[in-house]
Amino acid sequence: MDYLDQLEAEAIYILREVAGQFERPALLFSGGKDSICLVHLALKAFRPGKFPFPLVHVDTGHNFPEAIEYRDNLAKELGEKLIVRYVADTIKEKNLQDGKGKFPSRNGLQTYTLLDVINEFEFDACIGGARRDEEKARAKERIFSVRDEFGQWDPKKQRPELWNIYNGKIDQGENVRVFPISNWTELDVWNYIKRENIQLPSIYFTHERECIKTEHGQWMNVNEFVQLEPKDKIENVHVRYRTVGDMTCTAAVESEAHTVDDIIAELKDTKISERGATRMDDRVSEAAMEDRKKGGYF
Amino acid sequence: MELLRFFTAGNVDDGKSTLIGRLLYDSKSISTDILETLTKQSKTTGVDADIDLALLTDGLRAEREQGITIDVAYKYFTTEKRKFIIADTPGHVQYTRNMFTGASNTDLAIILVDARHGITEQTRRHSIISNIVGIPHVLVCINKMDLVNYDEAVYEKIKADYEHFAESLNLKKVSFIPTSALTGDNVVKHSENLSWYQGPSLFEFLETVEIEQDFKTQEARFQVQYVIRPQTEELHDYRGYAGSVLSGSFKKGDKIAVYPVDLTTTIEKIEKFGQEVEEAYAGEPIIIHVSDEIDISRGTTFVHNPISIADGNTIPSQPIQTEKTFEAIVCWMDNKSFQPGQKLLLQQNSFRSKAVIKEIDNKINIYNFRSEPSDGSLHLNDFCKVTIKTAETLSFDDYANNRKTGSFILINENTNNTVAAGVITS
Numbered sequence: 009m010d011y012l013d014q015l016e017a018e019a020i021y022i023l024r025e026v027a028g029q030f031e032r033p034a035l036l037f038s039g040g041k042d043s044i045c046l047v048h049l050a051l052k053a054f055r056p057g058k059f060p061f062p063l064v065h066v067d068t069g070h071n072f073p074e075a076i077e078y079r080d081n082l083a084k085e086l087g088e089k090l091i092v093r094y095v096a097d098t099i100k101e102k103n104l105q106d107g108k109g110k111f112p113s114r115n116g117l118q119t120y121t122l123l124d125v126i127n128e129f130e131f132d133a134c135i136g137g138a139r140r141d142e143e144k145a146r147a148k149e150r151i152f153s154v155r156d157e158f159g160q161w162d163p164k165k166q167r168p169e170l171w172n173i174y175n176g177k178i179d180q181g182e183n184v185r186v187f188p189i190s191n192w193t194e195l196d197v198w199n200y201i202k203r204e205n206i207q208l209p210s211i212y213f214t215h216e217r218e219c220i221k222t223e224h225g226q227w228m229n230v231n232e233f234v235q236l237e238p239k240d241k242i243e244n245v246h247v248r249y250r251t252v253g254d255m256t257c258t259a260a261v262e263s264e265a266h267t268v269d270d271i272i273a274e275l276k277d278t279k280i281s282e283r284g285a286t287r288m289d290d291r292v293s294e295a296a297m298e299d300r301k302k303g304g305y306f
Numbered sequence: 307m308e309l310l311r312f313f314t315a316g317n318v319d320d321g322k323s324t325l326i327g328r329l330l331y332d333s334k335s336i337s338t339d340i341l342e343t344l345t346k347q348s349k350t351t352g353v354d355a356d357i358d359l360a361l362l363t364d365g366l367r368a369e370r371e372q373g374i375t376i377d378v379a380y381k382y383f384t385t386e387k388r389k390f391i392i393a394d395t396p397g398h399v400q401y402t403r404n405m406f407t408g409a410s411n412t413d414l415a416i417i418l419v420d421a422r423h424g425i426t427e428q429t430r431r432h433s434i435i436s437n438i439v440g441i442p443h444v445l446v447c448i449n450k451m452d453l454v455n456y457d458e459a460v461y462e463k464i465k466a467d468y469e470h471f472a473e474s475l476n477l478k479k480v481s482f483i484p485t486s487a488l489t490g491d492n493v494v495k496h497s498e499n500l501s502w503y504q505g506p507s508l509f510e511f512l513e514t515v516e517i518e519q520d521f522k523t524q525e526a527r528f529q530v531q532y533v534i535r536p537q538t539e540e541l542h543d544y545r546g547y548a549g550s551v552l553s554g555s556f557k558k559g560d561k562i563a564v565y566p567v568d569l570t571t572t573i574e575k576i577e578k579f580g581q582e583v584e585e586a587y588a589g590e591p592i593i594i595h596v597s598d599e600i601d602i603s604r605g606t607t608f609v610h611n612p613i614s615i616a617d618g619n620t621i622p623s624q625p626i627q628t629e630k631t632f633e634a635i636v637c638w639m640d641n642k643s644f645q646p647g648q649k650l651l652l653q654q655n656s657f658r659s660k661a662v663i664k665e666i667d668n669k670i671n672i673y674n675f676r677s678e679p680s681d682g683s684l685h686l687n688d689f690c691k692v693t694i695k696t697a698e699t700l701s702f703d704d705y706a707n708n709r710k711t712g713s714f715i716l717i718n719e720n721t722n723n724t725v726a727a728g729v730i731t732s
Contacts, residue, residue, distance in 0.1 A: 009589050011309035011389045020591040021550050024531040028604045028656055052579045053548070053591065056541055057534040140380045147379045166377065167724040168403055168639045170410040171713045173653055177722040191391055193382045 012200055016049065019188035021172060022151060023053040026133050026186050027060040029176040033133040037063040039075030040252035041208055042137030045189060045197055047082065048206050062089035066121045068114040069096045070233055070254035078209040093125045110235045111228065113257045123159045126183055133176065133184045141193040142282060151190050157181040194282045195275050202268045211249045214263050219245045226259035250282050310517055313393040313408045315432040316418030321449050325418065325487035326381060326394050332494035335383035378408040387513045397428060402687040403639040406727060409439040413517050416445045421454045425467045431672045437475045438635055438689065438729060440709055442518040445481045447508065452486040456499040474675055483508055525624050526554030527711050528608040531656045534593060546577065546593035547602055552710040557585045561611040564602060565628050565701040570611050571598040605657035607701040624707055631695045632732040635670065640718065640725035644684035652696055654714040659698035661716065667691045705729035
């Protein structure tokens with residue numbers, strides 16, 4: 009078996025385990041390439057049947073319009089149920105402090121909305137597109153990752169996970185985060201997108217965009233949320249996005265990649281990791297991701 | 307391109323994480339931003355080497371603070387020839403369960419030996435665990451050769467010692483490579499310091515070692531994960547059994563036996579990703595349709611019907627076993643010790659049944675692989691030969707013949723924790 013076939017088979021096996029073990033699973037869909045691959049894998053796992061779970065999107069209000077459009081079209085085209093909950097509503101309901109500063113991030117705030125939507129629908133399993141190669145705390149997380157009532161991850165109390173046997177037994181109120189593409193790397197995802205001819209939001213490919221350069225040398229998109237300073241110089245740059253996160257905390261990379269092949273060639277050459285190139289939120293501290301996950305983050 | 311999964315085992319100080327760091331670093335699988343962070347950290351931890359490569363794999367705060375690997379970390383790298391998945395497992399005895407976990411679905415074990423110390427208790431323990439997990443191939447990496455002046459005699463002595471020790475085990479294949487992870491000798495590139503060594507570097511070995519494809523030649527096994535019933539107007543009668551071929555292969559028209567209901571039927575159709583296929587092989591996720599309406603649900607096992615084999619096939623040499631009582635070696639993984647009469651659930655792939663450990667027959671000494679009389683207890687990291695009784699009939703093979711159908715976990719019904727992992731030896 010080719011390695012992509014093996015990774016695909018493993019992911020489908022995991023998706024079917026979720027369907028078999030849980031009563032109210034959900035697939036967390038962001039409009040990014042990883043969750044788009046998950047949807048593609050779910051089609052392979054469950055068609056001609058319907059998905060045994062809805063697609064759930066936590067909309068921060070800072071999403072790229074292209075990703076939102078893609079999300080809505082995809083759900084319609086597949087005839088699958090899409091549930092959207094808005095961070096803006098959570099901020100209002102809970103009287104929370106919105107993100108501040110030059111790039112006002114809602115990354116921390118989305119955990120509230122995520123935990124609320126899990127409670128609202130009593131989801132017992134949430135499937136996500138996180139990969140172990142993204143970050144070193146993720147490299148330690150199980151494929152079936154049990155979270156307590158508060159959504160917290162406890163790295164010291166993880167269940168042993170052996171062979172292809174997944175223990176999804178939980179108590180009322182707990183939930184399991186499931187990561188079917190844990191063992192895929194960024195390059196694997198792109199090779200799979202190529203092989204399966206999966207369509208993606210346009211921002212993954214090169215386009216001209218108004219950007220400013222941050223102090224770390226990253227290109228940030230100019231939009232209504234970013235507080236421009238007089239020293240900022242707006243430039244028209246040929247960029248693409250390596251990850252589709254929030255407009256406020258995801259940087260673009262300079263690129264002339266028009267096609268998936270171009271992107272694969274570009275990735276083979278790059279020296280910078282996916283998160284390193286694009287995320288502003290991981291740079292805060294060495295254990296930023298570990299701490300966010302302990303707090304209920306995805 | 308092929309996929310090779312391997313795990314690394316070694317003592318706390320054998321330089322295991324450094325070796326992995328070296329593999330990633332020298333194969334250019336580490337990005338510059340990660341390297342920057344590492345350099346920063348290495349300065350604060352005060353390790354002598356330019357970059358403390360171990361910091362690459364110790365992903366949790368507690369691990370970095372204590373300077374040890376606690377949990378399994380998965381790392382990835384790709385070369386022109388292969389994609390590799392590394393399960394980096396802790397070496398310390400108190401984390402034996404994590405090592406067993408990391409080893410469970412790999413094709414190769416890399417056991418590190420410190421050239422200064424030779425075969426130690428840890429080496430024996432790691433080898434015996436690899437043996438119980440049934441790893442097809444063990445590579446003994448004799449590391450820190452720089453600290454013994456790259457002396458060939460030291461290498462040869464350790465090799466001979468290991469070969470002698472391994473005689474008592476059933477390891478299928480054992481190889482040896484001298485390295486220095488810290489200096490990079492013979493990890494990716496051949497080293498002039500080790501010019502007496504003619505074999506492959508670790509990297510070359512990993513790229514060329516044969517991956518055992520047992521599952522292709524084994525008896526056909528399939529287990530239902532999920533029943534697909536669209537119940538729409540046009541697919542009113544559609545009922546497909548979704549699952550993966552665990553081993554061997556199934557063809558359209560095969561006569562099959564269905565367990566635990568113990569009935570026979572015929573494969574009417576095999577679907578893979580919406581297409582009908584004639585035959586499906588080990589590892590493939592498929593949907594099977596059968597010609598009779600029988601009680602089939604999640605956890606149901608399909609095998610070739612031993613009585614009437616389609617196309618004049620011979621009777622299977624290893625018919626599946628269907629029992630409620632069987633023997634197994636279990637590794638206890640829970641902090642709380644086993645309590646007699648403890649209510650357990652056994653899970654084998656997607657099959658689950660209530661179960662009890664009826665008897666603890668022997669304790670296995672993980673330093674010499676000998677059986678010792680059991681005192682009836684089962685503590686964290688213990689390996690014991692036990693007799694298990696299940697409420698439902700289990701369909702299984704001996705683990706030695708089939709890693710997919712011969713393995714299981716035990717779940718504590720009260721806490722939901724995975725408390726043990728087992729391999730069937732009946």
